[in-house]
Amino acid sequence: xxxxxxxxxxxxxxxxFASLHVHSSEPLSGAELINNNxxxxxxxxxxxxxxxSEWKVIMPHMREKAHLTGTEVQAILKFMxxxxxxxxxxxxxxxxxxxxxxxxxxxxxxxxxxxxxxxxGGTLGPSLDNIISxxxxxxxxxxxxxxxxxNSASAMPKMPITDEEIAALVxxxxxx
Amino acid sequence: xxxxxxxxxxxxxxxxxxxxxxLYANESNDRFVLVGYGDVKYENTDVANTSAFSARxxxxxxxxLNDKMHVEAELEVGLxxxxxxxxxxxxADIHYFLNDNTTITAGxxxxxxxxxSANWHPSWINRSIWTPGIYGAHGSSQAMDPMLPxxxxxxxxxxxxxxxxxxxxxxxxxxxxxxxxxxxxxEEEVVEDDHDIAFARLFSPTTTLDPDVDExxxxxxxxxxxxxxxxxDNNSNKAFGGRIAVAFLPSxxxxxxxxxxxxxxxxxxxxxxxxxxxxxxxxxxxxxxxxIRTETDAFVERDHEDVIDSFSRNGWFLQGxxxxxxxxxxxxxxxxVIEHAQTKKVEEAERWMxxxxxxxxxxxxxxxxxxxxxxxxxxxDKRFAVQFSYGF
Numbered sequence: 001x002x003x004x005x006x007x008x009x010x011x012x013x014x015x016x017f018a019s020l021h022v023h024s025s026e027p028l029s030g031a032e033l034i035n036n037n038x039x040x041x042x043x044x045x046x047x048x049x050x051x052x053s054e055w056k057v058i059m060p061h062m063r064e065k066a067h068l069t070g071t072e073v074q075a076i077l078k079f080m081x082x083x084x085x086x087x088x089x090x091x092x093x094x095x096x097x098x099x100x101x102x103x104x105x106x107x108x109x110x111x112x113x114x115x116x117x118x119x120x121g122g123t124l125g126p127s128l129d130n131i132i133s134x135x136x137x138x139x140x141x142x143x144x145x146x147x148x149x150x151n152s153a154s155a156m157p158k159m160p161i162t163d164e165e166i167a168a169l170v171x172x173x174x175x176x
Numbered sequence: 177x178x179x180x181x182x183x184x185x186x187x188x189x190x191x192x193x194x195x196x197x198x199l200y201a202n203e204s205n206d207r208f209v210l211v212g213y214g215d216v217k218y219e220n221t222d223v224a225n226t227s228a229f230s231a232r233x234x235x236x237x238x239x240x241l242n243d244k245m246h247v248e249a250e251l252e253v254g255l256x257x258x259x260x261x262x263x264x265x266x267x268a269d270i271h272y273f274l275n276d277n278t279t280i281t282a283g284x285x286x287x288x289x290x291x292x293s294a295n296w297h298p299s300w301i302n303r304s305i306w307t308p309g310i311y312g313a314h315g316s317s318q319a320m321d322p323m324l325p326x327x328x329x330x331x332x333x334x335x336x337x338x339x340x341x342x343x344x345x346x347x348x349x350x351x352x353x354x355x356x357x358x359x360x361x362x363e364e365e366v367v368e369d370d371h372d373i374a375f376a377r378l379f380s381p382t383t384t385l386d387p388d389v390d391e392x393x394x395x396x397x398x399x400x401x402x403x404x405x406x407x408x409d410n411n412s413n414k415a416f417g418g419r420i421a422v423a424f425l426p427s428x429x430x431x432x433x434x435x436x437x438x439x440x441x442x443x444x445x446x447x448x449x450x451x452x453x454x455x456x457x458x459x460x461x462x463x464x465x466x467x468i469r470t471e472t473d474a475f476v477e478r479d480h481e482d483v484i485d486s487f488s489r490n491g492w493f494l495q496g497x498x499x500x501x502x503x504x505x506x507x508x509x510x511x512x513v514i515e516h517a518q519t520k521k522v523e524e525a526e527r528w529m530x531x532x533x534x535x536x537x538x539x540x541x542x543x544x545x546x547x548x549x550x551x552x553x554x555x556x557d558k559r560f561a562v563q564f565s566y567g568f
Contacts, residue, residue, distance in 0.1 A: 035426055036425035036426040037425060037426070039426065039457060040425070040426065040429065040455065040457060041291075041295045041296060041301055041455075042298075042300065042301040042538075042539075042567070043535070043538035043539065044538065045538055045539060045567075046538060049539075050209075052206075053206035054206075054209050056206040056240065057206055057207065057208065057209040057238050057239070057240045057246075058209055058211065058238060060238075060240055060246035060271065060273070061236075061238050061246065061248055063246075063271075063273070063279070064246075064271050064279050064281065064335065065294065065295060067335065067337045067344070067346040067423075068337070069276045069277045069337055070273060070275075070276045070277075071276055122426070123426065123427075123459060124426070126459075148537070151501075151508065151509060152508070152509060152535065152536055152537045153509035153535035153536075153537055153538045154538070155538055
């Protein structure tokens with residue numbers, strides 16, 4: 001008797017599941033998804049720790065653990081790809097014509113996925129609004145190039161960001 | 177009847193699996209990754225008067241068969257007190273990503289009851305050196321009598337994720353082989369160790385009891401339920417349960433879980449468990465906790481007849497982790513952990529744990545901890561340990 005009801009409940013749940021669909025709202029950026037999910041259970045693991053082909057096998061493992069959708073996993077992998085692409089990649093070379101747009105840099109590397117800038121962004125890292133006035137340009141440059149230099153447990157990814165791009169951010173984030 | 181149902185379920189599941197899988201050829205060569213964790217611990221216990229080093233190595237094998245199928249297996253290799261190597265298959269399962277928000281799992285998997293078993297137990301993740309008392313010691317010994325000493329079991333599970341406004345809702349259901357009794361309920365029950373004697377004594381009429389303990393006047397021993405997963409089932413009743421959680425990311429997740437399984441051979445006696453779990457994450461602290469309430473059926477003698485009665489127990493833990501390095505820069509990635517746990521009824525105990533963790537990088541940590549368990553009906557248990565744990 002009990003056994004029967006166990007199976008029925010299970011079948012009911014499974015079929016219920018199969019028939020419903022998600023209507024996803026505005027898709028979140030990969031950096032934002034990392035900010036929202038990857039420190040929920042453990043320290044966020046730096047992107048540079050694994051190669052992209054390793055991440056592609058690790059992410060399905062985390063998809064089940066973190067209850068992510070397939071779309072979210074794709075967005076995270078896309079961000080990881082950008083964050084780990086070497087400097088010489090064509091994407092980055094496009095910005096050599098020294099009119100680097102700081103907003104574009106913030107978007108490309110998903111800084112606002114993890115940091116607030118002018119009130120918008122994630123909270124995994126601190127707000128960047130007063131970073132230059134509080135900690136100075138030298139600190140900022142070093143931190144962006146080598147995120148783990150002052151905090152060995154930092155979850156901030158080491159990114160293939162160029163000097164021009166950093167310079168544009170410094171101007172953008174300095175008090176006017 | 178029963179078998180028919182079972183076959184129907186199995187064919188439905190595996191039919192879906194095979195049809196879909198043939199559509200996705202193996203396109204990528206990103207197939208296999210070896211990850212995992214390990215730890216070394218030095219522990220000094222006061223009640224057993226022991227001090228010893230122990231070590232574990234826990235490799236995790238991940239295979240991505242294709243976009244839809246992912247295989248994971250975890251082995252735990254440890255050294256026991258007699259110097260023998262013990263290997264345990266923690267989990268070995270296949271995930272099938274049915275659609276964007278549905279995952280089906282089959283095999284031996286970590287049970288989605290609460291958060292500790294599935295998500296917090298690896299030592300590079302658990303902020304404490306020890307397992308919260310309500311889940312048992314997981315391989316070693318501890319003073320608290322656990323509510324649900326179970327990490328993984330064999331069966332099938334399904335998971336779904338929904339976005340509802342700014343919240344995410346997680347559904348998990350599972351069906352597994354379930355628990356079995358360590359001893360039969362009848363009079364032949366052998367009282368083996370101190371532990372059983374404590375139980376027997378508690379339920380015997382000569383003991384003075386806490387007035388609200390569901391005691392049985394006839395002195396029946398509390399049933400011992402064995403949760404260790406096997407690939408057989410002692411009765412045809414499967415255990416089932418699940419979890420529903422709501423998350424406001426990145427900071428809040430609250431879940432409620434259910435577990436029910438018959439443990440005797442006749443399939444008449446159930447153990448039922450309800451759980452509540454919370455996980456609050458902020459920039460400066462993490463607060464985690466779980467509450468579990470169980471009801472265990474047992475035969476008791478009333479008016480010279482065996483009737484089923486159920487014994488209720490409950491327990492909880494709350495763990496706070498504070499990133500003190502955020503306040504005092506010199507402390508770097510140091511954090512302080514404080515945990516409090518309690519189990520009520522049958523064996524009552526209360527525990528305080530304090531610890532200091534120092535992170536060498538996001539996945540390697542040195543933990544120093546002290547734990548003091550106040551056992552109502554036995555000697556208190558005090559222990560000190562240092563653990564080095566790394567994820568890889």
